[in-house]
Amino acid sequence: MAIPKDKMLEMLHSLLLSRRFEEALTELCQVEGKIPGMMILCTGQEAVGAGVCAALRPGDVIITNHRSHAHLLAKGADPKVLMAEIYGKRTGCNKGKSGTLHLALPEIGAPCTSTVVGAGPPMAVGRAFAQQYRGEPAVTVCFVGDGATGEGSFHEALNLASLWNLPVIFVCENNCYAGAQRLEEHTRIENIADRAAAYCMPGVVVDGNDAPAIYTTALDARARAAAGQGPTLIECKTYRWRGHGESDPQHYQPKEEIAAWRARCPVARMREAVLALGLISTDDLSAMETKVDALVREAIRFAEESPYPEPREALEDVYA
Amino acid sequence: MPQLTVGQALNQALREEMTRDDTVFIAGEGVGVSIHDNPMLPTAGLLRDFGPRRVRDTPVSEAAIAGLAVGAAEAGLKPVVEIMFNPFFTLASDMIVNHAAKLRYLSGGKSAFPLVVRIKSGAGFSAGCQHSHNLEAWTAHCPGLKVVMPATAADAKGLLKSAIRDPNPVVFFEDMMLYFAPGPVPEDEYLLPIGQADIKRPGRDVTVVTWSRMLGVAFKAAEQLAAEGIGLEIVDLRTLAPLDKETVLASVRKTGRLVVLHEATRTGGFAGEVAAVVMEEAFESLKAPLRRVTGPDIPVPASPPLERFYIPDAEQVITAVKDIM
Numbered sequence: 062m063a064i065p066k067d068k069m070l071e072m073l074h075s076l077l078l079s080r081r082f083e084e085a086l087t088e089l090c091q092v093e094g095k096i097p098g099m100m101i102l103c104t105g106q107e108a109v110g111a112g113v114c115a116a117l118r119p120g121d122v123i124i125t126n127h128r129s130h131a132h133l134l135a136k137g138a139d140p141k142v143l144m145a146e147i148y149g150k151r152t153g154c155n156k157g158k159s160g161t162l163h164l165a166l167p168e169i170g171a172p173c174t175s176t177v178v179g180a181g182p183p184m185a186v187g188r189a190f191a192q193q194y195r196g197e198p199a200v201t202v203c204f205v206g207d208g209a210t211g212e213g214s215f216h217e218a219l220n221l222a223s224l225w226n227l228p229v230i231f232v233c234e235n236n237c238y239a240g241a242q243r244l245e246e247h248t249r250i251e252n253i254a255d256r257a258a259a260y261c262m263p264g265v266v267v268d269g270n271d272a273p274a275i276y277t278t279a280l281d282a283r284a285r286a287a288a289g290q291g292p293t294l295i296e297c298k299t300y301r302w303r304g305h306g307e308s309d310p311q312h313y314q315p316k317e318e319i320a321a322w323r324a325r326c327p328v329a330r331m332r333e334a335v336l337a338l339g340l341i342s343t344d345d346l347s348a349m350e351t352k353v354d355a356l357v358r359e360a361i362r363f364a365e366e367s368p369y370p371e372p373r374e375a376l377e378d379v380y381a
Numbered sequence: 382m383p384q385l386t387v388g389q390a391l392n393q394a395l396r397e398e399m400t401r402d403d404t405v406f407i408a409g410e411g412v413g414v415s416i417h418d419n420p421m422l423p424t425a426g427l428l429r430d431f432g433p434r435r436v437r438d439t440p441v442s443e444a445a446i447a448g449l450a451v452g453a454a455e456a457g458l459k460p461v462v463e464i465m466f467n468p469f470f471t472l473a474s475d476m477i478v479n480h481a482a483k484l485r486y487l488s489g490g491k492s493a494f495p496l497v498v499r500i501k502s503g504a505g506f507s508a509g510c511q512h513s514h515n516l517e518a519w520t521a522h523c524p525g526l527k528v529v530m531p532a533t534a535a536d537a538k539g540l541l542k543s544a545i546r547d548p549n550p551v552v553f554f555e556d557m558m559l560y561f562a563p564g565p566v567p568e569d570e571y572l573l574p575i576g577q578a579d580i581k582r583p584g585r586d587v588t589v590v591t592w593s594r595m596l597g598v599a600f601k602a603a604e605q606l607a608a609e610g611i612g613l614e615i616v617d618l619r620t621l622a623p624l625d626k627e628t629v630l631a632s633v634r635k636t637g638r639l640v641v642l643h644e645a646t647r648t649g650g651f652a653g654e655v656a657a658v659v660m661e662e663a664f665e666s667l668k669a670p671l672r673r674v675t676g677p678d679i680p681v682p683a684s685p686p687l688e689r690f691y692i693p694d695a696e697q698v699i700t701a702v703k704d705i706m
Binding site: 122124153154155156157158159163165167168172173175177180182183184185186187188189190191192194201213214217218220221224225377378379380381 | 406434437439440442444445447448449450451452453454455456457458460475476479480484485486487488489490491492493494495524525527548549
């Protein structure tokens with residue numbers, strides 16, 4: 062079945078926006094004093110968020126991790142409040158409390174970005190439990206990296222989600238590296254999706270740089286979950302173009318390997334796909350790119366012009 | 382007023398809150414069908430009366446149990462999850478310490494996590510140190526958590542009901558040796574505010590600040606000292622976080638002497654925090670140095686004479702009191 066045009070264009074827009082957003086961050090974090098703290102990017106992996114989130118409906122929830130920017134933008138986050146938060150400004154989505162690593166946007170169904178590796182799955186189980194408990198027709202998606210599948214909490218969560226038939230989709234964004242470790246250095250498993258068999262749930266491998274393929278896979282998993290047929294583990298095979306963080310010199314990543322994966326760029330592939338299918342004219346594509354560029358520039362302007370929080374605001378928001 | 386044990390009072394609190402609010406659910410290892418099946422335990426009969434939708438036996442998966450609570454609470458449910466023994470808190474601690482306690486702050490106040498983690502704690506049944514350990518000071522050290530540790534049946538009921546209704550994550554320590562201790566318990570809507578200490582016994586000469594099972598030890602010491610004309614004022618903290626400084630300070634300003642008593646080990650124990658607050662804010666009232674009576678800095682041993690050595694007793698309290706009189 063062909064993917065509807067509006068979904069294809071939604072994914073294209075999401076890919077372009079995430080890429081442009083992170084290209085801007087790549088430059089901005091090099092400027093002394095501009096962006097505080099770590100900078101962890103998902104450049105090259107944007108198809109996962111774009112494809113999965115295009116398959117979701119209002120009311121569905123995502124729980125994300127370190128490499129959250131593409132997930133959040135694909136789920137509908139306003140680039141301005143994300144950028145302001147990354148800058149540490151009061152107008153950020155979390156008033157400067159979270160920074161880039163813990164962006165929380167409950168208002169768009171993205172209540173938690175946890176950077177404790179493997180912490181997302183147990184919370185996703187809880188979120189999906191609430192959906193099931195209330196009889197909501199909604200599902201929860203949990204994005205994890207390949208490294209997270211080495212945590213005990215990942216396995217506890219998959220077991221419980223399966224046991225209770227919870228409406229949850231575990232999406233493993235296998236980018237070939239957990240920190241400086243290659244996949245084969247941290248597990249004997251070739252396909253993370255094979256771990257699903259241990260929990261009696263479907264495990265599906267998909268090309269993690271192919272947004273339409275990810276969308277179709279996620280749509281099936283969503284239908285299963287919403288129909289009360291339980292969780293699915295989707296493994297998206299992709300690649301981390303950047304280091305673990307921007308301070309990582311990537312000495313352990315062969316240059317040829319990076320080049321080979323860059324040649325499979327998910328953004329370029331999506332652009333070519335929609336053009337080949339005649340879903341967009343070159344003029345309209347240019348207009349979309351111009352618009353995305355303007356969105357990111359506006360987000361940066363908003364962040365830079367926004368005030369920092371007052372120091373004593375640090376004391377607020379601990380207790381409800 | 383009806384007499385109930387602490388276990389029965391907790392059971393009544395759970396029943397009342399589950400009846401009142403459909404968003405309250407119970408989960409944990411053996412909260413439905415239990416290897417410790419006993420009508421005096423807090424979750425006895427709940428599965429029979431509320432059914433498997435709301436009383437969820439889980440696999441042996443503490444991280445998943447605590448994560449279940451965090452995720453469900455964010456969605457607006459009111460989970461009450463159980464950690465079977467206090468040492469197993471370590472397995473759940475990432476979800477409680479890094480998530481339940483911090484996610485509201487990280488959201489800039491957008492999210493709330495109205496969950497209760499009931500932890501069965503305390504020594505006294507010769508189970509050894511992997512089933513007996515009092516880790517309340519760890520949790521009180523985590524901003525974002527509230528920490529409750531009741532000593533009487535009435536307080537157990539009133540505080541658990543308040544904990545379930547609280548919009549924040551509450552760690553609720555239940556000393557297992559108290560489950561069978563009876564006391565008068567008000568019926569129906571009995572709620573006690575979290576963060577309020579209680580003067581369980583007024584006295585003139587020495588303030589004893591304590592909580593949970595050590596309240597009984599303080600009383601035993603108070604009775605013996607009363608015969609010698611020494612009056613102990615016993616302050617039951619009930620809540621460690623937030624700490625009711627005012628009640629503690631007012632008592633110390635009255636008596637001028639302080640002993641802090643807890644079952645947990647000494648170094649880094651919560652007595653140190655109580656002592657520091659008093660030194661900072663009521664130093665001028667102290668007539669003598671304060672004293673701590675605590676478990677020694679050892680894991681809880683298994684053999685009965687060793688375990689009895691570990692658990693603070695009335696004699697140690699009496700010695701400390703006389704030392705500063």
